[in-house]
Amino acid sequence: MAQLAKGLKVVTGLQFRADPLITKAKQLVDSGAIGQITSTTATGCFNNYPADTWNAKADYFLNFKGGANEYTISFAHFLDSFRYIVGDFANLHSVVDIQYPTVKLVDFTTGEVTDPARKKTSPDHIFVNGKLESGAVASLSFRKVTKTVDGKGLRWLISGTKGELEITIDGPNFQMDIAKKQLRLVDNSVGVTQDIDFTDAQELAYVKSVPAMGQNTSRLCEKYVAAPTEVANFDDALKLHQLLDKIAAAANYPYKA
Structure with missing residues (x-):
């Protein structure tokens, strides 16, 4: 598909990079704000x-071969924005694992347990360490929990020679604009941490009328x-999937997509 799309104006559904938070963070990094x-x-x-x-109605999420799971959606959306802002890995080693090999399937409409021990092949813990093409070092750790201690x-964190950026999001589903977010910057020369306003003053009014889960998709369409x-094309999608495959392979993950 990437080959067929050569020369065409295309877009793929990696909407997290259209989030104003990510857009602003990239602008700060590219401007040299943190060196x-x-x-x-x-x-x-x-x-x-x-x-x-x-x-139970999203049972397919539990299958690694199905292509739609937490590894290929939630983690992948983060990984695309990671590549967008700080660049690709030059080398890496990883741990990709399942700590909850079986889960209870529940019909949330009725409360009925449809399967008390559904086997799962999609990973719920992902740890990646390595060096980026820029020479920076990177460490990513994603885990499965019921509740986080800090919400x-x-x-x-993106650390540089002149300062540091911090991005925080409450809750999962990073690609959807449904949770409280914060962007903070500390400039070494000033030494004071400041909250950065990442509101897009030029954003079209209709975007705010779209349900929260679809706002970043609307922004993606407008950027297209x-x-x-500034939007992900088929080459970006191909490189992302190659990186996902590389991370799983480096961990000798036993299930194949």
Whole structure:
């Protein structure tokens, strides 16, 4: 598909990079606000439901081969924005694992347990360490929990020679604009941490009328029209899937997509 799309104006559904939070963070990094990146650390979690429970109507999420699961959606959306802001891995080693090999399937409409021990092949813990093409070092850790101690679904630090950025999001589903978010910056020369306003003053009014789960998709569509180089194309999607495959392979993950 990527080959067939050569020369065409295309977009793929990686809407997290259209989030104003990510757009602003990239602008700050590209402007040199934190200097040369030296390291980046991200800690995230998957807690849509209790760790030992899953929605019976989304049973397919539990299969690694199905292509739609927490690894290829939630983690992948983060990983795309990670590549977008700080670049790709030059080398890496990883641990990809299942700590909850069986889960209870529940029909959330009726409360009925449809399967008390549904086997799962999609991973729920992902740890990646490595060096980026820029020379910076990186550490990513994503875990499965029922509740986080601090309420944060994502805490991402980008450290540089002049300062540091922190991105935090309450709750999972980073690609959807449904949780409280914060962007903070500390400039070494000033030494005071400040909250950064990432509101897009030029955003079209209709976007705010879209249900929260679809707002970043609306922003993605608008960027596709106004700034097509800022959206993910098929080449980006291909490189993302190659990186996901590389992470799983480096961990000798026993299930194949």
